[in-house]
Amino acid sequence: MSDHPLQSKSVENFLKAVYALQEGDDRVATNTLSDVLNKTAPSVTDMAQRLESAGLVDYQKYRGVVLTEAGREIALKVIRRHRLIELYLVRELGYQLHEVHGEAEDLEHAVSDRFVEAIAKKLGDPVIDPHGDPIPSADGTLLYRHLMPLSELEPGRGGVIAQLKTSDPEMLQHMLDRGFPLQGRVEVIARDPFQGPTMALVNGIQRVVGYHVAECILIETSP
Amino acid sequence: MSDHPLQSKSVENFLKAVYALQEGDDRVATNTLSDVLNKTAPSVTDMAQRLESAGLVDYQKYRGVVLTEAGREIALKVIRRHRLIELYLVRELGYQLHEVHGEAEDLEHAVSDRFVEAIAKKLGDPVIDPHGDPIPSADGTLLYRHLMPLSELEPGRGGVIAQLKTSDPEMLQHMLDRGFPLQGRVEVIARDPFQGPTMALVNGIQRVVGYHVAECILIETSP
DNA sequence: CGGTAGTGTTCGCTCATTCTAACATAAGAA
DNA sequence: TTCTTATGTTAGAATGAGCGAACACTACCG
Numbered sequence: 249m250s251d252h253p254l255q256s257k258s259v260e261n262f263l264k265a266v267y268a269l270q271e272g273d274d275r276v277a278t279n280t281l282s283d284v285l286n287k288t289a290p291s292v293t294d295m296a297q298r299l300e301s302a303g304l305v306d307y308q309k310y311r312g313v314v315l316t317e318a319g320r321e322i323a324l325k326v327i328r329r330h331r332l333i334e335l336y337l338v339r340e341l342g343y344q345l346h347e348v349h350g351e352a353e354d355l356e357h358a359v360s361d362r363f364v365e366a367i368a369k370k371l372g373d374p375v376i377d378p379h380g381d382p383i384p385s386a387d388g389t390l391l392y393r394h395l396m397p398l399s400e401l402e403p404g405r406g407g408v409i410a411q412l413k414t415s416d417p418e419m420l421q422h423m424l425d426r427g428f429p430l431q432g433r434v435e436v437i438a439r440d441p442f443q444g445p446t447m448a449l450v451n452g453i454q455r456v457v458g459y460h461v462a463e464c465i466l467i468e469t470s471p
Numbered sequence: 472m473s474d475h476p477l478q479s480k481s482v483e484n485f486l487k488a489v490y491a492l493q494e495g496d497d498r499v500a501t502n503t504l505s506d507v508l509n510k511t512a513p514s515v516t517d518m519a520q521r522l523e524s525a526g527l528v529d530y531q532k533y534r535g536v537v538l539t540e541a542g543r544e545i546a547l548k549v550i551r552r553h554r555l556i557e558l559y560l561v562r563e564l565g566y567q568l569h570e571v572h573g574e575a576e577d578l579e580h581a582v583s584d585r586f587v588e589a590i591a592k593k594l595g596d597p598v599i600d601p602h603g604d605p606i607p608s609a610d611g612t613l614l615y616r617h618l619m620p621l622s623e624l625e626p627g628r629g630g631v632i633a634q635l636k637t638s639d640p641e642m643l644q645h646m647l648d649r650g651f652p653l654q655g656r657v658e659v660i661a662r663d664p665f666q667g668p669t670m671a672l673v674n675g676i677q678r679v680v681g682y683h684v685a686e687c688i689l690i691e692t693s694p
Numbered sequence: 695c696g697g698t699a700g701t702g703t704t705c706g707c708t709c710a711t712t713c714t715a716a717c718a719t720a721a722g723a724a
Numbered sequence: 725t726t727c728t729t730a731t732g733t734t735a736g737a738a739t740g741a742g743c744g745a746a747c748a749c750t751a752c753c754g
Binding site for chain 3: 500501502505512513515516517532533535
């Protein structure tokens with residue numbers, strides 16, 4: 249079942265990265281992938297060519313890659329695994345939010361479909377992972393929410409913290425340290441210009457956070 | 472932490488196999504390993520040489536391998552992982568006994584120490600896995616029990632089924648089908664000669680099982 | 695003691711994944 | 725448009741993991 253011909257850790261990570269970087273129909277540059285995957289550019293080009301001939305991506309010399317339908321399916325499956333595992337680690341095994349990414353990164357390539365569906369069931373078929381990312385359903389459907397970065401919310405506007413968009417454990421920890429937990433009610437008070445810090449009320453307490461971090465705090469806005 | 476230089480799936484499986492085959496100080500033949508691991512003989516020799524120079528086994532040309540202390544440590548760690556995972560799958564995720572081996576076989580190479588200790592804790596630091604095998608403790612200690620194969624128990628003698636010593640899901644299922652569950656109280660009634668079937672009472676019900684299967688049903692004997 | 699059957703090793707290759715160094719192309723500045 | 729810098733690609737090599745075919749060693753039989 250999960251023994252497709254080309255299904256190694258590197259392939260899965262490659263497809264996952266392409267999926268993440270490819271908004272809409274934009275082609276993803278090999279060098280961008282090389283950064284994200286921490287591989288040298290030639291390695292990426294090579295993988296792109298191999299996956300092209302496996303029918304998982306459409307690769308064109310000097311023009312980057314896009315996922316084919318087959319590639320997208322695998323990417324979504326891997327993402328489903330990843331996010332379910334993260335949630336499972338938090339809910340069942342007492343992991344802290346900042347610890348789960350690394351662990352899931354390895355496990356997602358080792359678990360069977362049987363395992364994934366067992367934990368999904370145990371968790372009650374969740375659609376949101378502990379970072380607030382949507383969990384693709386088994387058939388590849390994603391919950392859609394219109395979220396805005398905290399950094400773009402006008403003073404006076406507010407909502408609920410819906411997603412902490414970073415896989416860097418340090419940044420995640422920083423967000424929590426600064427008092428921006430998932431599900432927190434937030435209202436922007438002010439923002440300094442020139443990409444300065446944002447001041448906000450979170451659950452009634454005044455908080456401050458830098459611009460680049462605020463970009464990664466996504467808000468489900470309320471009127 | 473778990474990023475030792477040479478720690479791949481193949482290495483871990485190799486060490487695990489050597490551990491399992493090496494009773495006492497006997498050297499393990501490369502061809503025996505080649506059978507167990509489902510690899511060709513040259514592959515095994517090759518691995519033996521690589522692990523020799525990594526200091527994990529003592530390999531001597533034409534004389535097979537034995538684990539070094541370092542190799543034994545890794546083997547025990549992998550076995551601990553494997554057995555804890557099996558128990559976890561049964562207890563927490565509703566797996567059937569015959570399903571766990573395969574899944575654990577993959578997961579054991581992907582989980583972190585953090586994960587292993589989290590499930591160990593959740594399970595209450597168990598010392599026996601769902602097949603009745605002892606689970607090595609974190610520092611490598613194994614519960615010792617003196618067990619006898621059902622096939623060697625004289626008629627009239629009995630005890631408790633302590634271990635189902637097979638990793639073949641089919642055989643495992645067969646044992647359960649024939650009415651020999653772990654923890655069952657068993658008393659041998661009779662045995663046919665020439666490696667014939669054993670007749671026994673299990674939890675008061677009369678059961679029959681073939682010789683080769685009875686060899687794999689281990690009994691904690693009572694007087 | 696010598697020869698053969700069986701066991702174990704070496705050789706030479708392949709594939710996947712990665713790297714560095716050298717080359718090629720595209721795109722914007724002049 | 726030409727040139728330069730950015731960005732990408734090929735070439736060539738290494739490593740880990742395997743394989744089949746050919747060779748080497750052991751051990752036992754006579």
